[in-house]
Every structure is written in C-alpha cells, then in structure tokens.
Amino acid sequence: MQRVLFYRDFRRFTGGHLKMWDYFNHVRSAPAHTAHVAFTRESVWDAGNPWADARDAVVERPQRFRADAVFLAGLDWRRIRPWARRRPRRPVINLVQHVRHAEPDDPRYAFLHHPAVRICVSLEVARAIEGTGRVNGPVLTIPNCLDIDALPAPSSPAGRDFDLLVVATKQRERGAVLLPRLERAGRRVHLLGDPVPRRELLAWMNRARVTLFLPRRTEGFYLPALEGMALRTLVVCPDCVGNRSFCLPGVNSLRPAYTDADVLDQVEAAMALPPDEMERLVAAGSATAHEHDLGVERARFLEVLNDLPALWAHASGRS
Numbered sequence: 001m002q003r004v005l006f007y008r009d010f011r012r013f014t015g016g017h018l019k020m021w022d023y024f025n026h027v028r029s030a031p032a033h034t035a036h037v038a039f040t041r042e043s044v045w046d047a048g049n050p051w052a053d054a055r056d057a058v059v060e061r062p063q064r065f066r067a068d069a070v071f072l073a074g075l076d077w078r079r080i081r082p083w084a085r086r087r088p089r090r091p092v093i094n095l096v097q098h099v100r101h102a103e104p105d106d107p108r109y110a111f112l113h114h115p116a117v118r119i120c121v122s123l124e125v126a127r128a129i130e131g132t133g134r135v136n137g138p139v140l141t142i143p144n145c146l147d148i149d150a151l152p153a154p155s156s157p158a159g160r161d162f163d164l165l166v167v168a169t170k171q172r173e174r175g176a177v178l179l180p181r182l183e184r185a186g187r188r189v190h191l192l193g194d195p196v197p198r199r200e201l202l203a204w205m206n207r208a209r210v211t212l213f214l215p216r217r218t219e220g221f222y223l224p225a226l227e228g229m230a231l232r233t234l235v236v237c238p239d240c241v242g243n244r245s246f247c248l249p250g251v252n253s254l255r256p257a258y259t260d261a262d263v264l265d266q267v268e269a270a271m272a273l274p275p276d277e278m279e280r281l282v283a284a285g286s287a288t289a290h291e292h293d294l295g296v297e298r299a300r301f302l303e304v305l306n307d308l309p310a311l312w313a314h315a316s317g318r319s
Contacts (some may be wrong), residue, residue, distance in 0.1 A: 003065075005062060005071065006024055007038050008020065009043055010049050011042070013048035022145075026298045037058055062079070070090060073095040099128040102129045112129060119141075119142050121142070128241075144292065145293055151231065154206065157275075160209050163208070165212070166182065172193040175191050175193050176191070182212075202227060205228050210267070216240060229288050229289040248288075
C-alpha cells in the first residue's frame with residue numbers, strides 16, 4: 001500500500017479545507033493507497049472540521065511517518081523543511097486553489113519553483129501559474145467538483161420564500177453598501193454578511209429565487225456559485241477570474257463586471273426575467289453543476305495517482 005500524507009492547519013471551515021477533504025477521500029477510495037493527515041498544534045477540532053470522524057487517519061509525528069507521497073496546498077509547504085522542499089525524496093502533489101499563487105507579493109509564489117506535480121482547480125489558475133515561468137513540474141487541471149448527492153434537494157420555485165439572497169461573507173462591507181440599493185417594496189431580500197456553517201449557507205440558497213454572490217476580487221474557482229446552480233437558485237456572480245469556466249453569462253447565470261453599477265444592473269435584470277427565461281438559466285445551471293459531480297473529479301485524480309511515478313520523474317528531473 002502507498003501511504004499519502006496530507007497536511008492541514010484547521011482554524012475554521014473554508015472551501016479550501018472542503019476541497020482538501022475531498023482529495024483525502026479520493027485517496028481513501030484508491031485500492032492501492034491509504035490517506036493520512038498531520039495537523040498543526042493550533043488546529044481546531046470542532047464540528048466544522050471534516051476530519052473529526054477520521055481521527056484514526058491522523059498522524060501525530062509526521063517527521064517519523066514513512067509516507068510514499070505528500071499532498072500539499074496553500075501554505076502547507078511551510079511544514080516541509082527547506083532542504084526537503086528543494087530536493088524532495090518522495091513525490092509531492094500540490095493542489096493549487098487560487099490565482100494569487102502567481103502574484104510575486106503572495107507568500108505562496110515562492111513555492112512555485114519547488115518540484116511538485118501541481119493540480120490546479122481551474123484553467124484560470126493553471127494559466128496564471130504557468131505564466132510566471134517559475135513552475136517546476138507538470139501542471140494539470142482538474143476543475144473543482146461537488147458531491148451533488150450530499151446537497152439538499154432543490155426547492156421548487158413555489159417553495160422559495162426569498163426573492164433575493166446576497167452572499168457577502170467575503171465582502172461584508174460591499175454587501176452592506178449594496179443592500180439598501182437592492183431593497184424594494186415587496187421584495188424579500190436577505191443579506192449574509194458573516195460566515196455561517198456550510199449547511200446553513202446551502203439552506204439559505206435553497207430559499208432564494210436569485211442569489212447574488214460577492215466573492216473576493218480574484219478566486220481560484222469559487223465553489224459557492226456552483227453550489228447555487230446545483231440548488232437551482234439563479235446565480236448572479238461577478239467575474240472573479242476563477243469562475244469564468246463555469247459561470248457563463250446568459251447561458252447558466254449572470255456574470256457582471258466587478259463594479260457596483262454592473263452588479264446592481266445585473267441583479268435587477270435577473271429579478272425582471274420572465275419565468276420561462278429564468279427557468280432556462282436555472283436548468284442550464286443545474287446541468288453545469290451535474291457535469292461537475294465529484295465522481296468526475298475523483299476519476300481524473302485517480303488517473304493522476306496511478307501515473308504519479310512517471311509524473312514525478314518529470315517533476316524531479318529524473319525522466
């Protein structure tokens with residue numbers, strides 16, 4: 001059996017942790033591999049930690065653990081000694097979840113020249129890091145996917161008691177500024193400005209006819225918009241780079257430029273859509289979400305895992 005060691009610093013639930021949990025379970029599903037994880041001492045073990053029911057896989061002393069490969073994301077590289085980053089003795093898989101890895105002033109940028117097999121969560125992320133000219137090793141793209149079966153069943157249009165949901169958990173101040181400009185007499189609007197448990201966020205989406213998402217200016221993918229499509233709320237999500245491959249304006253969603261004026265215009269356009277046009281966009285969004293079923297991601301990653309020796313030979317210069 002090949003042992004794959006993950007690293008995590010878990011302070012609160014985020015989409016990045018959710019995706020690492022997905023990959024952890026992808027490894028678990030592989031018949032010739034086992035998944036293990038090492039946490040920082042500062043990690044929190046609350047109900048939001050996906051590994052709370054997988055404590056048997058936790059490695060307390062990773063330095064003494066004989067892993068056959070390591071799986072890193074974000075700043076996990078800091079858990080590896082500098083000499084081992086430069087000349088790793090075992091394959092390194094690096095999940096790259098944001099376009100900011102390509103920004104020289106971001107701490108993650110410094111890790112691009114270390115040998116690794118990199119999996120990018122979108123084509124936009126892959127293009128960004130390849131554009132730096134610093135990447136050492138293969139760059140693969142596996143778009144983020146969802147566990148559709150784990151989501152609540154979508155509500156019917158008649159069962160949605162809010163006209164508009166504004167998800168501003170990453171842009172609280174912007175949400176507060178936009179809210180009064182979106183409110184109308186008789187329009188049922190709800191603002192989510194503070195982070196909430198994922199199940200609560202999904203429940204709110206399932207109650208809204210239209211959901212305005214306010215991601216950061218740049219994202220690597222932005223999974224909540226895809227979740228909204230799966231739950232059949234009409235998605236309005238401004239361009240944040242990483243959502244360009246699946247938020248297709250006028251096809252399955254509305255994707256305004258990231259300005260207050262364009263966001264407001266597109267929300268009003270969404271609210272004014274005739275029922276048949278809204279249903280066309282919602283149905284297309286649902287189809288997009290199902291094309292991103294987690295099984296697709298798993299199948300593609302297991303191919304990578306099976307090809308890891310050859311990919312690593314290329315990354316480490318031994319080909």
